Amino acid sequence: xxxxxxxxxxxxxxxxxxxxxxxxxxxxxxxxxxxxxxxxxxxxxxxxxxxxxxxxxxxxxxxxxxxxxxxxxxxxxxxxxxxxxxxxxxxxxxxxxxxxxxxxxxxxxxxxxxxxxxxxxxxxxxxxxxxxxxxxxxxxxxxxxxxxxxxxxxxxxxxxxxxxxxxxxxxxxxxxxxxxxxxxxxxxxxxxxxxxxxxxxxxxxxxxxxxxxxxxxxxxxxxxxxxxxxxxxxxxxxxxxxxxxxxxxxxxxxxxxxxxxxxxxxxxxxxxxxxxxxxxxxxxxxxxxxxxxxxxxxxxxxxxxxxxxxxxxxxxxxxxxxxxxxxxxxxxxxxxxxxxxxxxxxxxxxxxxxxxxxxxxxxxxxxxxxxxxxxxxxxxxxxxxxxxxxxxxxxxxxxxxxxxxxxxxxxxxxxxxxxxxxxxxxxxxxxxxxxxxxxxxxxxxxxxxxxxxxxxxxxxxxxxxxxxxxxxxxxxxxxxxxxxxxxxxxxxxxxxxxxxxxxxxxxxxxxxxxxxxxxxxxxxxxxxxxxxxxxxxxxxxxxxxxxxxxxxxxxxxxxxxxxxxxxxxxxxxxxxxxxxxxxxxxxxxxxxxxxxxxxxxxxxxxxxxxxxxxxxxxxxxxxxxxxxxxxxxxxxxxxxxxxxxxxxxxxxx
Ligand code: WTA
Numbered sequence: 001x002x003x004x005x006x007x008x009x010x011x012x013x014x015x016x017x018x019x020x021x022x023x024x025x026x027x028x029x030x031x032x033x034x035x036x037x038x039x040x041x042x043x044x045x046x047x048x049x050x051x052x053x054x055x056x057x058x059x060x061x062x063x064x065x066x067x068x069x070x071x072x073x074x075x076x077x078x079x080x081x082x083x084x085x086x087x088x089x090x091x092x093x094x095x096x097x098x099x100x101x102x103x104x105x106x107x108x109x110x111x112x113x114x115x116x117x118x119x120x121x122x123x124x125x126x127x128x129x130x131x132x133x134x135x136x137x138x139x140x141x142x143x144x145x146x147x148x149x150x151x152x153x154x155x156x157x158x159x160x161x162x163x164x165x166x167x168x169x170x171x172x173x174x175x176x177x178x179x180x181x182x183x184x185x186x187x188x189x190x191x192x193x194x195x196x197x198x199x200x201x202x203x204x205x206x207x208x209x210x211x212x213x214x215x216x217x218x219x220x221x222x223x224x225x226x227x228x229x230x231x232x233x234x235x236x237x238x239x240x241x242x243x244x245x246x247x248x249x250x251x252x253x254x255x256x257x258x259x260x261x262x263x264x265x266x267x268x269x270x271x272x273x274x275x276x277x278x279x280x281x282x283x284x285x286x287x288x289x290x291x292x293x294x295x296x297x298x299x300x301x302x303x304x305x306x307x308x309x310x311x312x313x314x315x316x317x318x319x320x321x322x323x324x325x326x327x328x329x330x331x332x333x334x335x336x337x338x339x340x341x342x343x344x345x346x347x348x349x350x351x352x353x354x355x356x357x358x359x360x361x362x363x364x365x366x367x368x369x370x371x372x373x374x375x376x377x378x379x380x381x382x383x384x385x386x387x388x389x390x391x392x393x394x395x396x397x398x399x400x401x402x403x404x405x406x407x408x409x410x411x412x413x414x415x416x417x418x419x420x421x422x423x424x425x426x427x428x429x430x431x432x433x434x435x436x437x438x439x440x441x442x443x444x445x446x447x448x449x450x451x452x453x454x455x456x457x458x459x460x461x462x463x464x465x466x467x468x469x470x471x472x473x474x475x476x477x478x479x480x481x482x483x484x485x486x487x488x489x490x491x492x493x494x495x496x497x498x499x500x501x502x503x504x505x506x507x508x509x510x511x512x513x514x515x516x517x518x519x520x521x522x523x524x525x526x527x528x529x530x531x532x533x534x535x536x537x538x539x540x541x542x543x544x545x546x547x548x549x550x551x552x553x554x555x556x557x558x559x560x561x562x563x564x565x566x567x568x569x570x571x572x573x574x575x576x577x578x579x580x581x582x583x584x585x586x587x588x589x590x591x592x593x594x595x596x597x598x599x600x601x602x603x604x605x606x607x608x609x610x611x612x613x614x615x616x617x618x619x620x621x622x623x624x625x626x627x628x629x630x631x632x633x634x635x636x637x638x639x640x641x642x643x644x645x646x647x648x649x650x651x652x653x
Pocket of ligand 1: 272318319393394395396397398419420421422423424425445507508509521523524615
């Protein structure tokens with residue numbers, strides 16, 4: 001990781017538009033003004049432990065009450081010490097004696113158009129049965145179970161069944177390769193894997209079971225493989241190892257009490273790629289995580305009892321864990337789930353789903369929003385989106401022009417947008433507008449949630465106090481949803497997150513705070529571009545490019561330059577058509593006008609697509625190698641589409 005140079009990161013983005021929360025939103029909102037937000041924030045600040053302890057007592061079920069709120073031996077935190085609870089109980093059993101008993105927990109649509117709805121009572125039944133199936137296969141508290149499935153309700157059922165009996169789930173996104181599955185199985189020492197005969201993606205069958213078979217040849221710890229029948233293909237089944245989900249479920253009892261688990265019992269491992277090769281197994285535990293995702297879900301999305309809430313993330317990512325499964329189900333919300341691609345059978349699939357299921361809250365990612373813009377407004381115009389009340393975004397910074405499009409075209413100018421900043425490591429949302437309180441600014445994640453204490457450090461590790469000066473974003477105090485470590489690697493945990501800014505959690509992002517105390521994420525620390533001693537953030541150059549009428553997407557990276565240190569190289573995807581001889585000059589002029597001559601790109605490459613992680617983030621580190629003409633030595637196991645990389649290289653030669 002590069003150290004900050006003497007100069008701090010220059011703020012060059014000029015975004016002055018402000019959108020107050022709609023009056024009717026504020027009127028009915030539990031936190032309906034900035035004063036109310038500030039009061040809650042101040043209460044948390046005055047005594048963070050008392051603040052969280054009160055919520056924990058009231059909002060989780062305790063088999064045994066906790067005796068100590070926080071045991072903090074930096075960087076190791078234990079929350080709600082001595083207590084026993086269960087995340088599956090909090091998501092399901094808590095709803096069975098009240099109005100949510102027969103309410104839809106999950107409304108699911110498969111890519112081919114098939115549909116299923118599970119009420120809280122039905123979901124509870126399925127989870128209990130599957131928990132018994134796992135027990136029947138010898139799974140015990142503390143055992144690790146890998147899950148490699150398409151986005152079907154059974155994926156959530158499998159997660160909640162593990163949680164019910166204290167098994168630790170490790171969900172591996174259904175797009176990963178056999179190699180990636182085997183690495184994760186081996187690192188976590190998984191005992192069992194749950195998969196499906198296949199899944200659907202853009203009308204094609206994904207042979208998940210075959211991929212698992214290849215992985216299991218290299219996963220000595222995995223003894224059993226349970227296969228859910230999704231597509232009706234007939235994959236080979238290895239006798240003694242492979243078992244059909246439906247056959248096991250036929251015989252399973254629907255009685256399964258949730259095991260009282262220690263607050264700090266591991267709930268799951270989720271692997272996230274580091275910048276250097278080997279993925280890290282981020283470890284989250286039971287009570288603190290469960291409380292944190294429940295509270296943040298309720299603060300940020302303000303679900304109403306009748307709402308249909310749709311987070312488009314796959315359960316293979318942290319967003320799916322926290323805001324498809326544990327957060328919304330803990331709070332008794334109806335969750336929409338969609339198995340497939342946004343452009344199947346056509347580019348209007350998301351809007352067809354919103355219209356059909358009367359979705360009220362939509363939470364998606366900037367990469368999806370930029371695709372919708374590129375595909376054209378006519379796909380949106382075909383559908384009635386009037387049910388939407390609130391919009392959210394996560395995963396990357398959102399370019400202000402994409403924000404404005406989302407606001408106008410999808411939100412009909414009436415829906416607040418919550419731009420939520422957080423990480424796999426943080427467990428849940430750390431900074432976000434509150435929809436009834438916070439005036440929003442396109443591109444800013446606005447303010448920290450109550451109980452979150454961000455700080456920005458300069459090159460000397462001193463707090464930055466000058467507005468708009470960028471630096472390292474750190475978090476000063478522990479919070480209940482924080483990661484508890486990297487699976488089996490305390491040294492790496494300390495080194496990665498706690499060594500460069502002692503006593504504080506280092507996020508790895510740069511950020512600045514504006515005159516109004518609003519936070520602006522400036523990109524990853526490693527991605528800063530240093531031009532003639534001026535440190536520029538990637539998002540600002542990219543946002544300037546995206547505000548050009550022809551540009552759909554852009555990535556900015558630094559290329560070694562003898563004179564300037566680094567030169568700005570950009571990769572651009574156009575909305576439509578081919579670049580003309582004038583396009584490059586027009587883009588350069590545009591950046592010069594928006595930011596200044598300093599940031600004007602030296603090299604511009606046009607590409608049909610940019611390399612992205614499987615969760616949709618632009619992989620700037622690969623582009624950096626391409627810009628410098630280097631062979632990629634980096635880990636590309638998370639790259640979505642290898643052909644994109646090959647094409648970009650071709651362009652270089
Ligand atoms: C980036 C996803 C700007 C950031 C929940 C962070 C964002 C990393 C935002 C974590 C946002 C996520 N604005 N940047 N609203 N949300 N990021 O672990 O760089 O997949 O550190 O967690 O994504 O990605 P992860």
